[in-house]
Amino acid sequence: MSSTAIRSRSAGVSGHLVVALVALAVVLGFALVIAPRTLAANDSADFSDENALREAFRKAFAEYWASGSGDFPASLQHTVDYWFRYHIAKAVIAALLLIVLAALAVLLWKAFLRAGGLGAGVNAALATAGTFVTLLAVFALLTVMANIQGIASPFASLLPMLPVGDYGGAYAGIIGQIRRALAGSETTPALRVMIDDFGRYHVAMAVIAGTVAVIFAVAGALCLRAFARTAKSERRTRRVLATFGALAILSTATTITLAVVNTATAADSAPALAAFFNGGW
Template structure:
């Protein structure tokens, strides 16, 4: 029974991965929608966001206006759905990847090994993409307002929003921006946005580095050149992932310690 379960698991994981990938594209909007926040297209969301942000800015308060709060709540739910689906996809791809790479090390002809190796690399790359998607969506769920800001600065069709954004940029670029409630609120959310990614990247760095060390030690003790090569290659690849994530962690930590200039840059469209 256990052996049969072990054989079936990779196929179940492959189905889960396929379903999660499809749902990741089609499900977040409908699942995040409510009677007060429903958007058929991204264009609808941009229009509603622009209008809500103008009202929020004109209110002169730091607390989000009802319209903007409804949109940020929708965006939080949207990212939560995507984060769960991306995490499910990542977990399923790990199971599939282990099975594929195990088959690479099994006795087979050259052609079969090449096909399995290509499949293994493809699954590994898809797993990395799923991991990044999970991280980005967790970040967006933690700081939904900051995650929405790029939509504001790319909407240049609303003249009222353009005037409001010019006011924001003018104040944010001046020494007296401290004490402006709306800017203080955005700076706080922007800080949380980068702290979240710094923490996520640091966690992935630690996990990747630990796994790389374990695989490297196993590679040194393994019997057979192919096994040593496969384990060593994975260890090296995880080392590269760890280094890349460490750079991301450092960059986001740096931004979080002084978020105002980065926020101003974001309002200038350089996200």
């Protein structure tokens, strides 16, 4: 039996399970980048890359704004529908990746707690791997959050593709008209749809962030309770529990702040939309 296998077994790590989870995480990571565009495409909307999507949205948006109507023209509806499907695909893949990374992180940190007698090298490797996978899991969580927000309001999530900072570009006249309309007292049907959708976009993130804040708060409380119940002789376990408890509390505060900011924006979305079109968002 190899020394690596002996160390893995002594640390309570199933080498086959670790390899399987790592392989699955790699596959899902590639899928997260590649698959959503393919899954979202259909006969009405199939964009070769982000530049093609951006250009199609800009042209469709110009048509929409010129119409003055609150109803999307077919070109814009196809683009928004594509973006909706894209976010669904990406959210599902990111959620699966989050589950895999969370399972792998738990496995690695449990192994770290059991590896006290296996030497500094093994301990450092497990701690480094556990930290790296945990950070990847946080990234996957943020990806899930962002894409759920995109599902809730795909039109508003497309707005950053407009050239709001390109004052001399082909769309400068349209952007200028929108700025003036937002600064005035009259609201066209098209502008009302934009304001409402922009508000819905921020409501979605407020709800998402609030939900995640509750999860972090519960996780932090569980970690700190486990810390309090762990014998002082178990220093390694207490350090890990205290660290994760503190990080969970910090994450709770961060997500609560995110929820509050988005709630405030949603409550009065017109000024926030004006700030966006003036390059301040």
